[in-house]
Amino acid sequence: MMAGFDDALGVIGLSAGYGGRTIVHPLDLAPVTPGQVVSLIGPNAAGKTTLLRALAGLHPAQGSVRLGNRDLLRLPLADHARFVTYMPQSLPQRVALTVLETVVSALRASPVDGAIGSDQAILVRAMEVIERVGIGALAMTGLDHLSGGQRQLASLAQALARRPRILLLDEPISALDLHYQLRVMKLVRELAAERGMIALMVLHDLSIAARWSDRILVFAEGRLVADGPPAQAITPDILASVYRVAADISGPPDRLHIDLRDILDD
Amino acid sequence: MMQRRLQLLLLIGLLCGLAFALDISTGPSSLPLRDVWAGLFDPSALSDAQVTIIRQVRLPYALMAILVGAALSLAGAEMQTILNNPLASPFTLGVSSAASFGAALAIVMGLSLPFVSADWMVPVNAFLCAFASVLLLEALARSRAAGVEGVVLFGIALVFTFNALVALIQFIASQEALSQLVFWSMGSLGRATWTNLIVLALVIAAVTPFSLRAGHAMTALRLGEDRARSFGIDVQRLRFFSLLRISALAATSVAFVGTIGFIGLVGPHIARLLLGEDHRFLLPAAMLTGALIMSLASVASKLLVPGTLLPVGIVTSMIGVPVFLALILRRPERA
Numbered sequence A: 001m002m003a004g005f006d007d008a009l010g011v012i013g014l015s016a017g018y019g020g021r022t023i024v025h026p027l028d029l030a031p032v033t034p035g036q037v038v039s040l041i042g043p044n045a046a047g048k049t050t051l052l053r054a055l056a057g058l059h060p061a062q063g064s065v066r067l068g069n070r071d072l073l074r075l076p077l078a079d080h081a082r083f084v085t086y087m088p089q090s091l092p093q094r095v096a097l098t099v100l101e102t103v104v105s106a107l108r109a110s111p112v113d114g115a116i117g118s119d120q121a122i123l124v125r126a127m128e129v130i131e132r133v134g135i136g137a138l139a140m141t142g143l144d145h146l147s148g149g150q151r152q153l154a155s156l157a158q159a160l161a162r163r164p165r166i167l168l169l170d171e172p173i174s175a176l177d178l179h180y181q182l183r184v185m186k187l188v189r190e191l192a193a194e195r196g197m198i199a200l201m202v203l204h205d206l207s208i209a210a211r212w213s214d215r216i217l218v219f220a221e222g223r224l225v226a227d228g229p230p231a232q233a234i235t236p237d238i239l240a241s242v243y244r245v246a247a248d249i250s251g252p253p254d255r256l257h258i259d260l261r262d263i264l265d266d
Numbered sequence B: 001m002m003q004r005r006l007q008l009l010l011l012i013g014l015l016c017g018l019a020f021a022l023d024i025s026t027g028p029s030s031l032p033l034r035d036v037w038a039g040l041f042d043p044s045a046l047s048d049a050q051v052t053i054i055r056q057v058r059l060p061y062a063l064m065a066i067l068v069g070a071a072l073s074l075a076g077a078e079m080q081t082i083l084n085n086p087l088a089s090p091f092t093l094g095v096s097s098a099a100s101f102g103a104a105l106a107i108v109m110g111l112s113l114p115f116v117s118a119d120w121m122v123p124v125n126a127f128l129c130a131f132a133s134v135l136l137l138e139a140l141a142r143s144r145a146a147g148v149e150g151v152v153l154f155g156i157a158l159v160f161t162f163n164a165l166v167a168l169i170q171f172i173a174s175q176e177a178l179s180q181l182v183f184w185s186m187g188s189l190g191r192a193t194w195t196n197l198i199v200l201a202l203v204i205a206a207v208t209p210f211s212l213r214a215g216h217a218m219t220a221l222r223l224g225e226d227r228a229r230s231f232g233i234d235v236q237r238l239r240f241f242s243l244l245r246i247s248a249l250a251a252t253s254v255a256f257v258g259t260i261g262f263i264g265l266v267g268p269h270i271a272r273l274l275l276g277e278d279h280r281f282l283l284p285a286a287m288l289t290g291a292l293i294m295s296l297a298s299v300a301s302k303l304l305v306p307g308t309l310l311p312v313g314i315v316t317s318m319i320g321v322p323v324f325l326a327l328i329l330r331r332p333e334r335a
């Protein structure tokens, strides 16, 4: 079920803020085509989470977000949720639910793509995702008994289970060890290729972003500073201006090696 | 997993039945459980006096205990989820106090409303005040500025405000109105009538299916508001209708038995410890544990001081406070 090109994600004049303060300045994005994996990078407080929440329809925003010819921000919540799923930066504490229960509740919350009817079918689909994320053995474990990384994987499983057309992940690998960092990035790529899913994720690890993304958006102070393939978007100049670090970048375009030399003080 | 939970539900249900029978059997003249059974299902085996005691006196009390326990506990369970606060309950956040205030106003001022008969003015006004307080809590919960602690603090402020207002009304009230008011602030099953029972049963019957239907959405809400909304749940709508149910349950209960504390807090917590937070199980389990505790409290209210029937609200508070402290002090478990 590959979606056609007209199901690209387009962002036109999207802006958002808190109270009177604009955090995301009007943003236009060249269309993101189905199957593309895009990473959003930028310093703390750049507005990445705010942008992702605005795209997810969770934060009031001006402008429009289009999937094909649908205006996503004008869709009713349940319709919107068929197309877009957002994985927040964290899971709440003190929740007496098992991993499996949380994934099932994600599937039951509202209709999802690939209609699933019976309890049995929902369980099967939930287990499938949990296995794929690599925490099959933890399915019956309570959320409160998981380690930080395991919680993040459970959180990812909830989002993936809904099989959205657009998957928005806010720092999905920040708590993961090397094995699972790689595993999650590979999984996101696979799903993008399999289903023509668009993945947009916030990452802080630039090497991983460069290695696994088709396209990088560099965001600073609420504005897009660079947008393009990894080798174009991640350059010493951009790192210097955005992160105030001095870095050497070497290696082939899909295997960028970033060597951080020092911080730049102004 | 599923099986174990159904079995647990059944077990709590059975315990409820037992407590209910025990509740009927205790009193000034204690009746063996065998006679309670006969009194309910085979009256020809007993004397008329015994049948009257069982059916006219003790049965309404015992039923009221079950219904009020279930209603308050369900209200507490929903409230804890939608306000995302383990300390939320109709009692701790001032909804019961608001209902008492509404009732006090109606009793003392002799308020009247169009389309509401005088008999019903007290419970209706209790309901309106309870609902207003719930809406206030809702507005506060929604404004991000207040935060979770803010809602609890505001709720506590409501408790004190309404209690002060009730005290004020008591101060200026006539002798006759005063005795009615005292009934409210103590909480007692003593005024259970069949009409009250039927109304409360109807409210519970009307509300429960909607609560259960919202079960999946509430389970998802436990994962955080952003996540729930991203899963397609209209959280505001969920909150609003849940608050409507909470005020119907809490206000009706309070309208008939006065202020009964801690059931709405302790019932859901015990249910959560036993069955987890899949709300399809949690909500019915909370109803059953609430009913069970209330029924046991009713038994205790007859036995604690021999020969005296204590207001049941006093007993639930006496049981509730230590349990409440235990819940607050319980460290989060880590595996």
Ligand SMILES: Nc1ncnc2c1ncn2[C@@H]1O[C@H](COP(=O)(O)OP(=O)(O)OP(=O)(O)O)[C@@H](O)[C@H]1O
Residues within 6 Å of the ligand: A018, A023, A042, A043, A044, A045, A046, A047, A048, A049, A050, A051
């Ligand atoms: N609820 C809020 N109310 C007011 N201002 C906020 C709120 N949330 C975030 N902000 C502000 O918006 C700006 C952007 O925050 P945002 O969370 O989008 O940053 P971010 O790029 O995701 O940062 P990080 O990498 O640290 O997660 C910050 O200056 C922050 O102070």
Ligand SMILES: [Mg+2]
Residues within 6 Å of the ligand: A048, A049, A050, A089, A170
């Ligand atoms: Mg962020």
